[in-house]
Amino acid sequence: MAQLEEVSYEQYKHLVSERALTGETMLLNMGPQHPSTHGVLRLLLELDGETVINAIPDIGYLHTGIEKNMEAKTYVKAEVMTDRLDYMNTTGNNLAYCMAVEKLVGLDVPERAQVIRVIITELQRIASHLVFLGAFGLDLAAMSVFLYCFRERELILDILEMCSGQRMMTTYFRPGGVWRDVPPEFEPAVRDFIKIFPKRVDEYEALLTKNPILLDRLVGIGILDAQTALSYGVTGPTLRASGVDWDLRKARPYMGYEQYKFEVPVRNRESKKGDTFDRYIVHIDEFRESLKIVEQGMDKLKQLSNQPVQSDNRKFVPPPRSEIGVSMEALIHHFKLWTEGFPAPKASIYSAVESPRGELGVYLEGDGGPKPHRVHMRTPSFDNLSVINKITQGHLVADLVAILASIDIVLGDIDR
Amino acid sequence: MDKRLEKVVQELQEKFGSSIEEFRDEVHVFVEAEQIVEALTLLRDKYEFELLSALTASDYYPQQSPRFHVIYQLSSLAKNITLQLRVPVEGVQPKVPTATRVYDVANWRERELLDMFGIEFEGHPDPRRILTPDGMEGHPLRKDFPLGYEEPQFTFNYDDIDLKKIYAKE
């Protein structure tokens, strides 16, 4: 086990000012185990009293080698790894990976499976924003919001468990469609959620948005202008709060998103400068937009009531068990797919999805064999975090906590 | 290929003599390592590719001559088109000029490539490992780096693994 040596000044000489050497400014570790770093992120802070001069993130404390591990598994088995990446948005990761595999091998997805995927991904987006709001409130000492948000999140987790049998790591989407059709109880459960959730969002807004203490702590803190954001590769709500109208669901619609009517909440389109309060408000508006999509998805689902949820292309999608006993080809396909998996062409593709944190892209490269040659997950939190040093300079340590909470990072996303 | 993309690709071909690859509505443009910074600045300023959405690499291990491909996935928000630049790099001393002056996102991404593949980026402001522990030798995502498999403990091999496993007493 490696030993922890002392933080040496030489290591960070090119990043911190030389006043740290003379002891004028203090080098403090807001280290891997800290209540407000949303996981195992270590921030080496150079402080002049309470003012942050430099906040140097040191990541890698949760590096799991997922990309290396996926190279050792077949295409279908590798999907299990994607759940553990951004563990707030597990179905979103599955969707990104499945779409990449479908694009690589050229697999079609039936209409009903696309609608189910959209509904489940939007519910997962709401659940992810609920955890964001809970942690955001917790970091600003609004303890009760955390308990309210997790109360709603339990409803969504019940729905996910109803479909896939697992609360978080569902692996419900499979290349070529969905694992199985939604159970009959899915419809009433989602309808109830749609009925009660708008009032709950108003409840959060009543608690937080007009709270003067919170406004003092959020307005004008951590200004991020659009130019810097784009140069640092920031995407998602953080970018939209800085005035750039870029949402992959509208820009490059996938899974039939063009058929749904919803707007993308963007703030200060003209000033192009977003602060922590704007990032918070964009998340709140996204609650309502996602709910609209879920509602339209449920109506659409009712029309496509008894349609297949998996593509019938037997080269890539295992046949249902009922068919195996009957037809010989089905048995051969079943056997081949589950033992060896399907081969993919020798080429590479990049397909991106809008995750609650930004653009979640998958660079997938096949080498003709059943195992992916290279899988790179372009995760949004990795780039969103790199901008923190720039936007927290000159703020107080308490503001650093609020800014870190507002850019909504997940460490599984960053360290992969 | 998207017609707006054609104009961009033509200019890249004339200026850098790069070859093209097309697969499923995507265009991969091969660029030499020395011209990459120039190509990126051209694409960013002239053709409004504001977002370098992904910067990664791929290792073609047994093939030594261009062993790595450094991949720049660019996307333009204004025109809503994407383009991929690929830079073939030698296997012995992989060196690529840094793109941090063009896109700031390249700073961390290049540190990750240094850490994972051992590709050095000349002129990088902060060339440190980013993900793996400090004392680690070797670059994990290279094909010749072992996955590091440890035999799991089941009932049939419980005892002999139990002897080997180092339990922390206190």
Next chain:
Amino acid sequence: MGVEQKLGDMGIVTTKLEELVNWSRTNAMWPMLFGLACCAIEMMAAQASHYDMSRFGMELMRASPRQSDLMIVAGRVSRKMAPVVRRLYDQMPEPKWAIAMGDCASCGGVFNNYAILQGVDEIIPVDVYVAGCPPRPEALIHGIVTLYEKVKGDTFREAVKA
């Protein structure tokens, strides 16, 4: 431990004392706020109002190891994080316990590769392993109740020897 080191075994007196001490420990065991990965989200769900770990004496998640009695290793421990976990465990005051929550903490789980420590029991002595990936909040609470059974069975003689 304190008086037991001096007293040793005094029959009825120390057994009643043991029960009193063990009772007091199992009803207010504060875990350390130490979430690593996905299991941390399930731990937060277990702490929230629906599954409410506070019913079992875990009212607060203390942020610093100095004020916590129990370390719940919730998530995968990477090679870079291992020395930090070991130090945090060292910096917890006695008597302390450790729960390895989830497959990744118990045995490396899905990730059998170069980056993940195959089981946190290589660096800290673990009392209870909670299976599941991530374990449901009820599974975590069941692990905690099992730990309480273990703590109730503690006698001072063992503590003196250990």
Next chain:
Amino acid sequence: MLEYAAIALMIALATLVALIAIGLGNLFGPKKPSASKAMPYESGITPYGEATRRLPVRFYLIAVLFILFDIEVIFFLPWAVVFRKLGLFGLIEMVVFIVILLVGYVYAWKKGALEWE
């Protein structure tokens, strides 16, 4: 004389409870000192430099202001106990006391002593 007995009893009880809490903890708590346990806790990483590092003077300023207004609150307590007996005189006396300190507070506020920059 009797009321002093009551205060003495309260002080005795308070110290007793404190002693019991610390004593039991000390008595039954196992003691296993170790080097890394004694090291200062900084989120799991070895801190940089020694603990007593130079602190900017603003911390001192805020500490002094706090002590000032904290003592002011302590002076309320005896006054509140005999508030009924003192009647109007007590009220005016306390209002004058508060106004003086209020002037001090407003001066500190406008001078920017409370701001961090």
